[in-house]
Amino acid sequence: MPAAILVLFYLALTCAPLALSALQGLPPRPLRDELASGVALAGLAILLVEFALSGRFRVISGRIGMDVTMRLHQLLARAASALILLHPFLYSGPQSLRPGLTPPGSAPLNFDWPGLWPGIVAWLLLGAVMVMALGRDALYRHEVWRALHGIMALVMAGLGVLHATRAGRYSGDPVLWGFWWVLFAIAVLSLAWVYAVKPLMKARRPWRVSSVTRLADRTWELCLDPEGHKGLRYRPGHFAWISIGEPAVSLDENPFSIASAPAEGGRLRFVIKELGDFTNRLGQVTPGTRAWVDAPFGSLTLQRHDKAGGVALIAGGVGIAPMLSHLRQLDADKDPRPRVLFYANRAEDQIACREELDQRTQTGPLRVVHLLSDPPKGWTGETGFLTPDVLTRHLDAEALKTWVFVLCGPPPMLHAVENALLALGVSPRNILLEQFSYD
Ligand SMILES: Cc1cc2nc3c(=O)[nH]c(=O)nc-3n(C[C@H](O)[C@H](O)[C@H](O)COP(=O)(O)OP(=O)(O)OC[C@H]3O[C@@H](n4cnc5c(N)ncnc54)[C@H](O)[C@@H]3O)c2cc1C
Structure with missing residues (x-):
């Protein structure tokens, strides 16, 4: 499935509650009240789809990349949180909450306690999840964070759906009611898949x-x-x-x-x-x-680039790991295409698999360009960072036009090199990139 179809599917899912509400044809309310409901509907839909953007579903992360999936997960979570946290403040005032004073012809909001309490608890939980997310690297082990995040998000989503279907003006409608509970069931199943089914499958293959x-x-x-x-x-x-x-x-x-x-x-x-x-x-x-x-x-694979004229692998530090896999397989396949590995490290003793790389330059069409930002005396390789100058010293115009570029390393380096490649005229389609952190 191409990434564009995934994006359209995502938009259709998150906009569906708004469309289903509009189709109910209820009499209009003051603009602020409609806005408050709309913001809540969109926020809840984005939140529920977040469970599928956990990075563990290959149909998504395999298309758009793991780091992009996780970045989207974070950014969309922030958007959903802002919408949900805002929505109670958008209602036009107590008069719109009290049936007797609702504008003639418009349906009152149902703010009975059974509908209200799940919303209040979900709203407070959302604030707690956000605070925990901000301090996740400093305060807890990553695994503790993952467990708490998953459980709290699920409880919050369940309460959010309960609140919407009990108190919402539009979500009591059978079609929208069904839509919310189906999305919630998918969220539960996606967590069950990651934390129960997958581990059981793994257990059979030690x-x-x-x-x-x-x-x-x-x-x-x-x-x-x-x-x-x-x-x-x-x-x-x-x-x-x-x-x-x-x-x-x-x-x-x-x-x-x-x-x-x-x-x-x-x-x-x-x-x-x-x-x-x-x-x-x-x-x-x-x-x-x-x-x-x-x-x-992951999506750092070359299967869509078998027509590329050559392969440039650009690694920072331990970003060498996927590059070794590419080099080993290209050599095993006796792939005749020229290839260059740019391998950036701070110091010489950080270079991994140096002998193997040297040997591959002698037995196959590989050139290795070592870069050190802190070189020892007598170092004859490149120094400093991987700038456009360094790239053009080792790649001609034909390579910049027809090769595929695979990048892996620390985020600042990756983004600087990606920008340098784009500035040198490399097509974004020929750049594959994966960073080892989700931030
Ligand atoms: C797609 C991908 C591929 C990677 N490939 C490599 C590789 O080939 N070689 C390599 O050395 N490193 C790689 N990393 C980084 C590696 O996952 C982290 O360095 C490692 O998980 C740190 O774990 P820790 O318990 O030692 O450190 P911690 O002290 O627990 O964490 C250090 C940092 O690592 C991150 N981290 C910790 N646990 C996880 C986790 N379970 N999932 C995601 N991030 C986590 C957190 O952001 C944390 O701030 C990769 C990361 C990603 C996302």
Whole structure:
């Protein structure tokens, strides 16, 4: 399904409550009251569709990218929260809330307690979820945040639907009533899929750690072997959610790009940088430890670019992981297309898999351009950041026009390089990008 159809589907779903309300043909109310209802209807619809934008559904994140899905999830959540938090203040005043004083011909709002309390609780919960989201990295472990976020969002959505269908002027109508409860059921099912069905499916396909090897400063290679099954079907550029030494049903999962190539067989390899709770402990994981893999995800794959004249891979730090997968598979396929890897690091001891990369330059059509922002004395490679000058020193006009560019690394670097490529005339369609954070 093309991304454009997904966007149209999204717009149709979130605008449907407004259209269904308009079709009811109720007599008009003061503009502020209509606005208050409209804002609440749109906010609730956006909120309910957020469950499908959790990043765990390949039909969405596979089309538009995981980082874009998560960014949209955050931005749309903020839009929905603003609409929902605002709507009680938009009603024109107590007179519009009291049946006796409602303008003639218009239906009164039903502000009885059974309809009101779910709205008040949902409204307060929404404020709490927002505050928690703002402090999520500083205050809790990521897994605690995920669990609380999912549970609170579901309770809030359920109460929101209860409030709309009991107190709303339009949502009591059978069609809109049914629409809300179907959307809520989909939200419940999507959480059940991620936290119950998927883990149970994972439990039938265990993995074992076969090795953990230091590759560079605070950077490890983790290898996993399938146990009793053939392994995973994936493409270079995909990533996996993995958990190690945990039960199959666990919130302790982290996303990592697959660095091995499908051509290597069942073994999965990952290149992982120490950053926090889980990654700092990786060096102590012993071979034989049970692991679980939920994959493949992501859109950093080349399948729509097999006509590209060449491949430019641009990695910052541990962003090398998906590039290794591409290089390994391209070589295994004996793909004759020219390729360049721009590999940016701060210091020389952070360069991972240097020998392997050197060897690939000798046996295949690969050039590697190392960049260091903090080079040692005597460094002969590029220095500083990946600027348009550096790019044009290594890529000719034909490459800028016909190659595909795959970018992965820290967000500031990615955006600077993306802008540089666009300024050099590279088509946005030829740029694939994935960042390792959702912010
Ligand atoms: C699509 C994708 C691919 C990635 N590929 C790689 C890779 O190949 N190699 C690599 O070293 N790193 C990769 N990362 C980053 C990696 O997931 C985080 O560094 C790791 O999860 C940090 O976990 P922690 O417990 O060590 O750190 P924590 O201290 O728990 O967290 C550090 C930061 O990592 C983020 N984070 C933590 N847990 C998760 C989680 N479960 N899901 C999403 N973000 C989380 C949070 O924003 C947090 O601020 C990737 C991230 C994404 C989103």
